[in-house]
Amino acid sequence: MDLHFSPEHETFRQEIQAFLSTNWQFEKDAKPAPEAIKAFRQLATEQGYLYRGVPKNYGGGEQPADVLKAQIIAQEFRRAGAPTEVLGVGTQMLVPTLLECGEEWQRERFVRKTIEGEYRWCQGYSEPNSGSDLASLRTRGELVGDEWVINGQKVWTSYARDANYMFALVRTEPEAPKHAGLSYLLIDLNQPGIDIRPLKQINGGTEFNEVFLENVRTPASWIVGPRGGGWKVSRSLLKHERNMIGSLDRSDALFASLLGLARRVQRDGAPALQDSAVRDRLAMLAGHLEVQRYSNYIQLTRESRGQSAGLLQMLNKLSQSNFGHLVAQTSLDLVQNDALLTGAPGRKLGNERWMNQYMGSLASSIAGGTSNIQRNIIAERGLGLPRDAANPTGEAS
Ligand SMILES: Cc1cc2nc3c(=O)[nH]c(=O)nc-3n(C[C@H](O)[C@H](O)[C@H](O)COP(=O)(O)OP(=O)(O)OC[C@H]3O[C@@H](n4cnc5c(N)ncnc54)[C@H](O)[C@@H]3O)c2cc1C
Incomplete structure (x- = not known):
């Protein structure tokens, strides 16, 4: 097995490095002005390095699919500390979905402004009694004249x-079987009838929200996919969300910061990195990371041949969440009581940021479909085990 990049791809890497050294000259810890970041993103997009899957007429970089080039861009941009695509559910989930399932006017109306950061989106899926069993959701949409009138409640809506x-x-189709009764609607949040209430988290943050919708209106044409076809559209979105969560880059960066921590923290007068128990755990984690790396390579290989990655995406998301949790546990053992400090406003976080990592690692085993549900699906569809009696639909949110 030859895991080297081809000469063509190595030449492409040099092209990217040259582009970055000319156009991104900030130090890694610098805080460039938002205008500088925006201008850089625009230039990188025009060069075809960002938003490669988005056609130029919607503001994208429009390049033929090449997962290896995409990988090289991600690696080199990360190494240079340069801004990549705007993060968030708008760019990472909605845009690919509109390209796949949306109508032409919807792409023209929403894609460019979303990737430029003017339209910011949140995901309204989960409801108080519908998470893993998402298809049971009850928020109603009724077509009245040329508008949908929406009533109900969403929960855990990040950054709403x-x-x-x-x-x-x-x-929208209350008489249809539960999966066939759902439609995928786009909603302007700036209107009467929308009530967004923050949920205070155990770590003090308030990224989550409850969103109450009372007689909220959206034009009849703001539906993605056919009426009653929302479940299929939502599956396409989740595929993108799992890709987002399962990225290997994140695991690499996390492990690098854990190693940095083990070098800085002292144990019995020496860096913790020299402690045999710590080394043992780090070696075990390095093993996990390598397994993830090769699993990602298999995913890349399949995708570069135009094949579906199948359940591998789900496996990669699962192993990335597990890895994040194991790294966080190890880091808490290293920083010990420091993890209990709380960050002063405006001050850069110190070792206490590992507590956030720990809390975040628990969250990522829930977001985008819980690890339990992922295991069920892998067991049933990957290993051919009998269906879980408690979840006869076999689908997770
Ligand atoms: C960080 C984060 C961000 C999120 N952002 C959003 C967002 O922006 N928009 C949005 O709509 N939602 C969001 N969510 C919600 C998320 O999609 C749900 O929390 C998730 O789908 C689980 O649903 P639930 O919380 O209702 O848990 P439940 O479905 O009630 O599950 C509770 C527990 O029971 C287990 N369980 C349930 N059914 C089964 C089964 N059949 N077999 C085995 N175990 C089972 C689950 O694994 C879990 O451990 C977010 C969640 C998190 C953590």
Whole structure:
């Protein structure tokens, strides 16, 4: 097995390095002005390095699919500390979905402004009694004249207060079987009837929200996919969300910071890195990381041949969440009581940021479908085990 990049790809890497050294000259810890970041993103997009899957007429970089080039861009941009695509559910989930399932006017109306950061989206899926069993959701959408009128409640809606739009799964066909009764609607959040209430988290943050919708209106044409076809559209979105969560880059960066921590923290007068128990755990984690790396390579190979990655995406998301949790546990053992400090406003976080990592690692085993549900699906569809009696639909949110 030859895991080297081809000469063509190595030449491409040099091209990227040259582009970055000319156009991104900030130090890694620098805080460039938002205008500088925006201008850089625009240039990188025009060169075809960012938003490669988005056609130029919607503001993208429009390049033929090449997962290896995409990988090289990600590696080199990360190494240079340069801004990559705007993160968030708008760019990472909605845009690919509109390209796959949306109508032409919807792409023209929403894609460019989303990747430029003007339209910020939140995801309205989960409801108080519908998480893993998402298809049971009850928020109603009724077509009245040329508008959908929406009533119900969403929960765990990340960053809803920063968003100006929501993509939501809504029950529009109450008589149909549960999966066939859902439609995928786009909703402007800036209107009467929307009540967004922050949920305070155990780590003090308030990224989550409850969103109450009372007689909220959206044009009849703001539906993605056919009426009653929202479940299929939402599956396409989750595929993108799992890709987002399962990225190997994140695991690499996390492990590098854990190693840095083990070098800095002292144990019995020497860096913790020299302690045999710590080394043992780090070696075990390095093993996990390598397994993830090769699993990602298999995914890349399949995708570069135009084949579906199948359940591998799900496996990679699962192993990335597990890895994040194991790294966080190890880091807490290293920083010990320091993890209990709370960050002063405006001050850069010190070792206490590992507590956030720990809390975040628990969250990522829930977001985008819980690890339990992922295991069920892998067991049933990957290993051919009998269906879980408690979840006869075999689907997770
Ligand atoms: C960080 C984060 C961000 C999120 N952002 C959003 C967002 O922006 N928009 C949005 O709509 N939602 C969001 N969510 C919600 C998320 O999608 C749900 O929390 C998730 O789908 C689980 O649903 P639930 O919380 O209702 O748990 P439940 O479905 O009630 O599950 C509770 C527990 O029971 C287990 N369980 C349930 N059914 C089974 C089964 N059949 N077999 C085995 N175990 C089972 C689960 O694994 C879990 O451990 C977010 C969640 C997190 C943590």
